[in-house]
Amino acid sequence: MKTVLIKGARPYGEGDPVDVLVEDGVITDIGALDTPEDAEVIEAGGQVLLPGFVDLHTHLREPGREDTETIATGSAAAALGGYTAVFAMANTDPVADNAVIVDHVWRRGQEAGLVDVHPVGAVTVGLKGEKLAELGTMAKSEARVKVFSDDGLCVADPLLMRRALEYSTALGVVIAQHAEEPRLTVGAQAHEGEQAARLGYTGWPASAEESIVARDCLLAEHANARLHVCHVSTAGTADILKWAKERGTKVSAEVTPHHLLLTDERLATYDPVNKVNPPLRTGSDAEKLRAALAEGVIDCVATDHAPHAVQDKDCEWSSARPGMLGLQTALSIVVETMVRTGLLDWRGVARVMSERPAEIGNLSDHGRPIEVGEPANLTLVDPDTEWTVRGAELASIAANTPYEGMRLPGVVTATLLRGRITAREGKIAS
Ligand code: NCD
Ligand code: ZN
Numbered sequence: 001m002k003t004v005l006i007k008g009a010r011p012y013g014e015g016d017p018v019d020v021l022v023e024d025g026v027i028t029d030i031g032a033l034d035t036p037e038d039a040e041v042i043e044a045g046g047q048v049l050l051p052g053f054v055d056l057h058t059h060l061r062e063p064g065r066e067d068t069e070t071i072a073t074g075s076a077a078a079a080l081g082g083y084t085a086v087f088a089m090a091n092t093d094p095v096a097d098n099a100v101i102v103d104h105v106w107r108r109g110q111e112a113g114l115v116d117v118h119p120v121g122a123v124t125v126g127l128k129g130e131k132l133a134e135l136g137t138m139a140k141s142e143a144r145v146k147v148f149s150d151d152g153l154c155v156a157d158p159l160l161m162r163r164a165l166e167y168s169t170a171l172g173v174v175i176a177q178h179a180e181e182p183r184l185t186v187g188a189q190a191h192e193g194e195q196a197a198r199l200g201y202t203g204w205p206a207s208a209e210e211s212i213v214a215r216d217c218l219l220a221e222h223a224n225a226r227l228h229v230c231h232v233s234t235a236g237t238a239d240i241l242k243w244a245k246e247r248g249t250k251v252s253a254e255v256t257p258h259h260l261l262l263t264d265e266r267l268a269t270y271d272p273v274n275k276v277n278p279p280l281r282t283g284s285d286a287e288k289l290r291a292a293l294a295e296g297v298i299d300c301v302a303t304d305h306a307p308h309a310v311q312d313k314d315c316e317w318s319s320a321r322p323g324m325l326g327l328q329t330a331l332s333i334v335v336e337t338m339v340r341t342g343l344l345d346w347r348g349v350a351r352v353m354s355e356r357p358a359e360i361g362n363l364s365d366h367g368r369p370i371e372v373g374e375p376a377n378l379t380l381v382d383p384d385t386e387w388t389v390r391g392a393e394l395a396s397i398a399a400n401t402p403y404e405g406m407r408l409p410g411v412v413t414a415t416l417l418r419g420r421i422t423a424r425e426g427k428i429a430s
């Protein structure tokens with residue numbers, strides 16, 4: 001296997017630049033190093049070296065909607081965004097609720113070879129919320145499913161959720177909940193607040209999220225199970241998480257880049273590119289989410305990358321599908337909202353983008369320290385350069401980015417998966 005020498009990088013953005021030698025997929029030396037004859041050299045020029053990012057929440061639309069994203073195109077977007085592992089949600093068509101589908105997704109990811117694609121298994125058969133799927137069979141299949149979720153829909157029945165949590169402990173897996181009490185969001189189009197009222201949209205109240213998060217924290221605590229909360233969007237949820245964690249509940253949570261940056265002020269544009277579930281909330285929610293992420297009350301950033309076809313987005317608000325692209329812009333939004341504001345340093349970025357998601361997703365070979373003997377899953381970041389987002393230029397098939405035309409800081413200049421360069425200077429390495 002190839003030898004790669006990363007020359008002059010600053011691990012975690014700290015200290016003087018060092019050279020990092022990678023052989024056979026492993027970091028074998030760090031210091032002032034000579035260049036081995038056969039080595040491929042990456043001139044890092046003092047850029048920030050981080051452990052490869054891990055996304056706990058990605059929608060790759062294969063099988064079923066390959067017109068919007070495939071495992072291959074989503075993997076390319078992920079590698080370009082600095083990711084070395086992603087968890088692909090189960091709301092495909094057919095649903096990933098059995099070993100055949102999850103193994104198929106896992107193998108397609110390995111064939112693409114750009115990031116490890118870990119399939120998320122559905123909690124209930126067909127995401128119908130009626131009957132538990134065969135979690136054990138999926139956990140023991142070739143894909144070794146580690147995270148289960150009905151994402152897109154909430155496991156609303158408390159008895160089913162309780163059973164799922166009980167099984168998950170026995171299997172050593174985690175249930176990730178899309179917290180949305182469906183009775184409170186019938187016909188909901190946007191965050192229930194001033195903006196929605198002014199524009200005449202049916203409101204999606206904060207309480208629909210918070211009531212499920214509170215309930216699930218209690219269910220998890222009583223079952224002594226682990227719970228992961230998807231895409232936290234309200235200040236109230238952050239308070240509940242803090243309370244639960246202080247009580248010793250084994251709960252973890254993620255926030256999306258868009259909920260850190262964007263607010264329901266965006267509704268005034270009437271552009272459905274801003275329609276997402278949960279909806280964009282208020283400025284004070286976003287502020288609170290940033291603080292909760294910095295504090296560790298929210299554990300990590302997950303993209304909820306949700307590609308949609310033009311015809312499903314470029315239409316009337318009420319008929320548009322919710323969701324936005326995220327893989328190639330996540331790092332930049334985190335730099336903008338968390339690093340430039342002084343809320344996180346690069347150690348903190350490594351924690352929320354790589355280490356914590358790897359731990360929550362039970363990955364032993366990602367989110368590891370940048371040390372000799374560790375797997376070379378690495379991301380090199382130019383922290384100062386800005387770039388302009390163009391949906392059409394992103395690797396995804398769909399182009400529904402809410403950041404179109406925005407200038408953002410932070411460029412991923414190289415990604416390495418087990419010592420192999422997967423992305424370099426904005427291009428997929430072949
Ligand atoms: C997701 C999708 O498109 O699959 N949409 C979204 O708005 N986030 C589903 C989900 O994450 O709930
Ligand atoms: Zn969801």
Ligand code: ZN
Nearest residue numbers: 089151152304
């Ligand atoms: Zn999702």
